[in-house]
Amino acid sequence: MSILYDEGQQAIATESRRALEARVSKDELLPLLQTQGVYHQPFWATAKEQGWTALALPEAYGGLALGLIELGLIAHQAGRTLSGAPFLTSSFGAAKAIELYGSDEQKARWLPDLASGETIGAIAFAAGPDPLPAEPTVTLTGDRLTGIAGAVSGGLFADVAVVLASGPSLVLVDLSGVERAAIDSFDNSRCIADLSFADTPAETLATGDAARAAALHILALQAVVTAHEQTGGAEALMEVARTYAVTRKAFGQPIGAFQSIKHRIAELYGLVELARANCIHAASREGQADFITAAAAARLSATEAYDTAARDCVQIHGGIGVTWEIGLHLHMRRARSLALEQGSSFFWEDVLVDRLAGDEA
Amino acid sequence: MSDLEAWRAKAVAWCESMVPTFGKAARKGLSVEDDLALGRRYQKAKFDAGFAGINWPTDLGGQGLGHIEKITFEAEEMKHGFPNVYFGISLGMPVPVLMQFGPDRDFVKERVLKALQGEEIWCQLFSEPSGGTDLAGLRTRAETDGNGWKINGQKVWTSWAQYSDYGVIVVRTDPTVAKHKGLTYFWVDMKAPGVTVRPIKLAGGDSHVNEVFFDDVKISDDHRMSPVGGGFAVALATLMIERYVATDSAGFGPHLDLFVDLAKEVRLNGKPAIEDGRIRQQIARNYAMRAGLDSINVRARRMMEAGMTPGPEGSLNKLVAVRSRQKLSELALDLQGAGGFAFDEHASPKDDWASSWINAPTGRIAGGSDETLLNTIAERILGLPQDHRPDKGIPFNQIPA
Numbered sequence: 001m002s003i004l005y006d007e008g009q010q011a012i013a014t015e016s017r018r019a020l021e022a023r024v025s026k027d028e029l030l031p032l033l034q035t036q037g038v039y040h041q042p043f044w045a046t047a048k049e050q051g052w053t054a055l056a057l058p059e060a061y062g063g064l065a066l067g068l069i070e071l072g073l074i075a076h077q078a079g080r081t082l083s084g085a086p087f088l089t090s091s092f093g094a095a096k097a098i099e100l101y102g103s104d105e106q107k108a109r110w111l112p113d114l115a116s117g118e119t120i121g122a123i124a125f126a127a128g129p130d131p132l133p134a135e136p137t138v139t140l141t142g143d144r145l146t147g148i149a150g151a152v153s154g155g156l157f158a159d160v161a162v163v164l165a166s167g168p169s170l171v172l173v174d175l176s177g178v179e180r181a182a183i184d185s186f187d188n189s190r191c192i193a194d195l196s197f198a199d200t201p202a203e204t205l206a207t208g209d210a211a212r213a214a215a216l217h218i219l220a221l222q223a224v225v226t227a228h229e230q231t232g233g234a235e236a237l238m239e240v241a242r243t244y245a246v247t248r249k250a251f252g253q254p255i256g257a258f259q260s261i262k263h264r265i266a267e268l269y270g271l272v273e274l275a276r277a278n279c280i281h282a283a284s285r286e287g288q289a290d291f292i293t294a295a296a297a298a299r300l301s302a303t304e305a306y307d308t309a310a311r312d313c314v315q316i317h318g319g320i321g322v323t324w325e326i327g328l329h330l331h332m333r334r335a336r337s338l339a340l341e342q343g344s345s346f347f348w349e350d351v352l353v354d355r356l357a358g359d360e361a
Numbered sequence: 362m363s364d365l366e367a368w369r370a371k372a373v374a375w376c377e378s379m380v381p382t383f384g385k386a387a388r389k390g391l392s393v394e395d396d397l398a399l400g401r402r403y404q405k406a407k408f409d410a411g412f413a414g415i416n417w418p419t420d421l422g423g424q425g426l427g428h429i430e431k432i433t434f435e436a437e438e439m440k441h442g443f444p445n446v447y448f449g450i451s452l453g454m455p456v457p458v459l460m461q462f463g464p465d466r467d468f469v470k471e472r473v474l475k476a477l478q479g480e481e482i483w484c485q486l487f488s489e490p491s492g493g494t495d496l497a498g499l500r501t502r503a504e505t506d507g508n509g510w511k512i513n514g515q516k517v518w519t520s521w522a523q524y525s526d527y528g529v530i531v532v533r534t535d536p537t538v539a540k541h542k543g544l545t546y547f548w549v550d551m552k553a554p555g556v557t558v559r560p561i562k563l564a565g566g567d568s569h570v571n572e573v574f575f576d577d578v579k580i581s582d583d584h585r586m587s588p589v590g591g592g593f594a595v596a597l598a599t600l601m602i603e604r605y606v607a608t609d610s611a612g613f614g615p616h617l618d619l620f621v622d623l624a625k626e627v628r629l630n631g632k633p634a635i636e637d638g639r640i641r642q643q644i645a646r647n648y649a650m651r652a653g654l655d656s657i658n659v660r661a662r663r664m665m666e667a668g669m670t671p672g673p674e675g676s677l678n679k680l681v682a683v684r685s686r687q688k689l690s691e692l693a694l695d696l697q698g699a700g701g702f703a704f705d706e707h708a709s710p711k712d713d714w715a716s717s718w719i720n721a722p723t724g725r726i727a728g729g730s731d732e733t734l735l736n737t738i739a740e741r742i743l744g745l746p747q748d749h750r751p752d753k754g755i756p757f758n759q760i761p762a
Contacts, residue, residue, distance in 0.1 A: 002656040004663050242743050257746035259732070262739035269738055270681055273674040274653030281656040300649040349645035356621050356648060357635050 002277065003069070003284045012070050016077040019046055024083040026327040032189040033333065036182045037156055039191050043083040044117065052088070053117035057095055061111035068221065068283040072228035076279075079232025079306075079338075082330050086154035086190045087120050088229070089341065093222040094121025097162040098172065101205040101214050106172060110160055122158035122175075123222065123342075124149035124195060125215050131343030132215055133164070138197060140165035143204070145173060145197040153341050155193035156182050162205070162218070163197075170211040171202040187337035216351070220295035223342045224282045227295075227302035230338050231275040234302070237309035237331055238268040241316045255316070264312050271305035278302070296352035303345050306335040365666065368430055372437045375410050379403070385442040385709065393567075397524060400444035404479025407445075412438075413477045414452070421460060422474045429665045439609065442709060446569075450520050451476055454599045455483035455529040459548060462586040462595055472527065484551065486516040486530035486573060487596065493518065494733050496531070497540045497593055498752075501575060503532040503547070509581040510534075510547070512555075515574050518727070522558045522571040525551045531596045534589055536758040543757055544592035547584045554578070565720040566706030608678045610654035612686030612724060614710055614717035617647055620689055623714075627696045634696055643692055647685050654678055673742045680734045683724035690718035 005013070023042045032038050047053050056071045057063025071092065078084035095114040098106055113119035127133035128150065138147040149155075149163055161173045178200055180193040206214045242265055245256030255261050275298070282298035285291045310332040314321035321328050339345070381387065383403045388396055407413045408422075415431040417423025424430075438445070456476045463469035475481040492498035501514025512532055522528065528549050535543035549556070555578035560568035587595040611617070621644060624635040634640050654677065661671035693714035694701035701715065708716040725731050739745040752760045 002659040002663070004660060004667065242745065245745060253749070254746050256739075257749065259736070259748065262743075262745045263732070263735040265743060265745065266735040266738040269743060270677050273657065273677060274650060274681070277653040277656035277660065277674070278649060280660070281652065294652070296645075297649040297652040300645060301653055304646075304649075349642055352645045352648060353635070353641045356617070356644060357625060 002281045005069075005073070005280075009070060009073060013073040013077065016050065016052070016074045017080070019050060020077050020081040020083055024081040026082075026330065029082055029189070029330055030324070030327060033187065033330070036184060036188050037191065039085045039087075039157070039189050040083050043078070044085045044087060047085070047088065048117035053091065054115040056092060057111060057115045058099060061099075061107060062115040063111070068224055068286045069280075071225055072279060072283045075225045075228035076232035076235075079229035079234075079334075080236040082233065082236075082334055084229050086192075086341070087117075087157075089222045089225050090123055090152075090154035090158065091117070091119075091121040092225060093123040093218050094158075094160060094162050096221050097123070097170070097205060097214070097218050100217070101170065102172065106203065106205075110172075114160075119159045120154060120157050122152050122154045122161040122195075123218060124152045124155070124161050125164040125219065126151065126343075129344070129346075131219060131347050132212065134168075136164045136166055136168060138163055138165045140167055140169050140171060140202060140204075143202055145171065145200045145202040147197055149195040149197070151183055151192050152195055153190050153192055153337075155195050156180055156191040161195065163202070164211065164215050165202070167207050168211045168215075169204055170206040170214050171204050173197070173200055173202045185337070187333040190337050190341070216292065219342050220292050221286070223299040223348070224279065224286075224295050226338050226342055227275065227282065227298040228279050230302035230306040230335070231272060231279050233331055233334060233338070234268070234275060234305035234309040235272050237306075237313040237328075238265065238272050240328075241265050241268065241309075241313040244317055261316055264316065268305075268309050268312060271301070271308055275301040275305040293352060293355045296348045296355075299342075299348045300345055300352065303339045303348075306331075307339060310335040365429065365433060368426075369433050369437065372412065372434045375412065376437050376441055376443075379406065379443065380441055382406075383441075383443045388442070388444055390707075396444050397447055400447045401479035403444050404448055404477075408478045414473075417457075417460070417473075417477075421470055422477050427665075429662060432662065432665075442711065447482060447521055447524060448476075448479060450485055451481075451483040451525070454602055455485050455527070455548075457602050458529055458586070458595065458599045459483070461598070462546070463548070464583055464586070481526040482521060482524050484519050484522045484525035484528040485599065486519055486522075486528045486549070487599075488516060488518040490515060490517050494730065496596060497544065499531060499533060499544070501530070501532045502536070503534050503545060503580075506579060509579060510584075512547075512549070512575040512578040512580065515572060517561075517570075517572050519558075519571045519573050520569055522551065522573050523560050523568075527551055528573075529586070529599070531592045533757065534592075537756050538590070539754055540752060540757045540760065541593045542590055544596070545585065545589050546587035546592035546595040547580060548586060549578065549580055549584065553580070563720075563723065565710075565716065565723075608654070608658050608675075608682075610651040610658070610678070610682050611711075612679070612682035612684075612721070614683075614686035614690060614721065614724075615693075615712050615714060617644065617651060617689075619712060620644065620647075620693055623693055623696055629696065640692075640696070643689065647689055650681060650685055654682055673738075676734065676738060676742070679724070679728060680731055680738075683721060684731070686717060687721035687725065690714050690721060694718060 052074050054063045055066045059065045098110050127137045138149050163171050165171050179196040183192045185192050246254050248255050278298040278301045282294040285294040314328050414423030415426050416428050419425040489499045503510040503512045533543050534545040555576040557574040559572045561570050562568045624640050627634045629637050657674050661675050664671045704715045710717040710720045
């Protein structure tokens with residue numbers, strides 16, 4: 001069942017929008033792309049100040065005991081302003097893994113600092129194109145981890161990672177002594193890094209089928225947050241396209257009067273609203289049997305909405321749309337980096353169809 | 362249990378009790394006339410059970426409940442394939458407009474009660490050969506004739522006109538003013554001398570739409586439901602009556618689980634089709650799209666329950682769902698290969714892929730074409746400029762043909 005936002009939730013949306021619009025500008029974001037190892041500090045500072053990092057964690061560990069619905073609303077606004085640091089999802093994912101599968105000791109050690117945002121978490125499940133590999137590249141021997149976890153979003157700054165290792169095993173790793181190599185990316189603000197484990201101590205959270213199921217659950221939680229961020233980005237682009245189409249004139253009239261343009265923007269409206277609807281639904285299904293199905297649908301429609309909006313918004317702008325200065329490429333880049341984090345559409349299509357066909361593992 | 366849940370439970374129980382008499386199996390093989398007769402009995406049963414005119418005033422035979430109760434009942438009713446299609450337009454637009462604008466209240470009450478019980482059917486005479494989307498471009502005219510009016514011209518795409526007793530009609534009463542300003546709204550007796558109804562056979566084989574010809578059809582002035590020249594506003598009111606109806610994210614075609622079942626049965630190049638990436642992608646994308654619509658519709662219902670007005674995103678339903686139905690139906694025929702040729706023109710588009718496919722284009726045109734809906738979204742929701750309209754502000758009889 002879908003939901004209506006209550007007053008508190010609406011206030012979170014309004015307040016986070018206000019805070020982010022006041023603190024983010026395109027001119028701050030552009031330089032981040034050309035430098036490795038820099039993320040949008042004002043965003044993370046805002047996230048900590050506003051308590052967004054604590055939002056979806058239990059009160060016992062300094063959290064605010066809210067959930068995916070509220071975090072999703074903030075992610076939506078972060079997506080609108082393009083400001084989201086990768087930790088919004090990576091730290092959340094790591095914290096949820098510890099909360100759901102960790103021991104009391106592990107929770108006490110990590111959750112309070114993850115809640116305050118002082119500690120940054122990461123998720124390292126993927127092996128190349130496979131976000132949930134049957135044979136992880138990282139090997140667990142006893143309680144030691146060896147091998148390279150490739151292209152971990154936020155990995156450059158993470159203090160702790162939840163890793164899918166051989167077994168399969170879901171393990172918790174303190175990254176303080178771990179070597180990391182930044183990856184030069186089309187969206188450097190995601191702070192993507194290869195993490196090299198060399199006989200690194202690891203603590204097991206789950207093993208075997210339970211580890212795989214746990215990893216999928218964490219991915220799905222993150223995917224719902226990311227889907228909100230993608231939908232926010234798509235919505236902002238739709239508005240940018242709309243504004244440009246009523247202002248820019250050609251052949252004696254606003255270009256938005258041409259059906260080839262106005263219909264393109266109307267189609268974007270459809271994609272954005274379907275994605276938003278699926279996001280709201282998925283966030284409200286956390287803890288229910290159909291959560292993974294709802295998360296997959298949200299993820300698929302949000303990816304389609306953001307990529308299409310990025311493509312079409314640039315097209316509607318014509319030549320100016322491809323310049324560095326106007327910054328639409330920031331959205332193009334972010335649409336793609338968010339589409340790859342937590343599994344591409346191919347992955348989520350399979351997850352969804354397995355469930356619809358009654359074949360889920 | 363909330364009041365609404367209790368209402369839903371009552372609706373579920375009643376609908377289920379009607380299945381043996383009026384369900385899909387009972388209708389199988391019936392001629393249209395026999396099905397209509399069954400439909401009239403169904404409508405009477407619905408009236409007697411208190412499920413007709415759910416949100417209409419009790420003094421006109423309605424139940425005096427809210428819109429939310431109406432769509433809740435219809436969502437349940439829709440699951441069973443009852444013979445109610447003949448009354449959809451009648452009770453959807455013309456009769457509510459009659460209730461609102463009909464000048465003679467005794468006449469109105471009699472008509473409403475008969476329509477609610479399936480005894481009389483009303484049609485809506487709007488579209489014309491020269492203008493469907495451009496409603497205000499219509500050419501059928503009414504001229505004053507003694508104490509009344511005389512109608513000449515032609516309407517088209519009039520659903521169920523061949524079975525209708527009455528119709529509401531918009532005609533041009535003044536060609537010398539701008540096109541929107543010269544229209545007047547009347548009701549007509551479909552059995553009156555000079556009215557000729559000709560069914561149009563559609564691509565899928567059925568004939569629920571008609572051409573209707575008016576040849577010196579005389580009506581008295583008490584048939585008039587708008588001020589002279591004020592018909593366009595009433596026509597718009599007609600179109601706005603049912604903004605939120607019970608919707609179907611399958612675009613009134615087969616549900617996605619039928620496609621999944623087909624993909625599990627059929628082998629494609631030696632492997633189960635459900636394992637084929639192309640098929641999987643279509644299933645996943647269609648699911649995501651339809652789930653989005655379902656979520657929008659649920660939110661709209663919740664907003665109505667809470668006394669709020671739903672957002673404009675409900676306007677996406679027909680646009681998005683019918684396109685998906687059309688493509689998925691093509692793909693279902695592809696999956697069956699030569700086995701997909703079999704065609705039964707009386708099969709239901711709700712569970713037969715060929716029937717769904719051949720009838721899908723109607724869904725993309727009727728009730729606002731895809732292009733019109735995109736314009737509406739762009740202009741009304743997003744505030745983009747209107748299309749260029751060279752006929753704006755020009756007297757109707759001076760618009761270049």
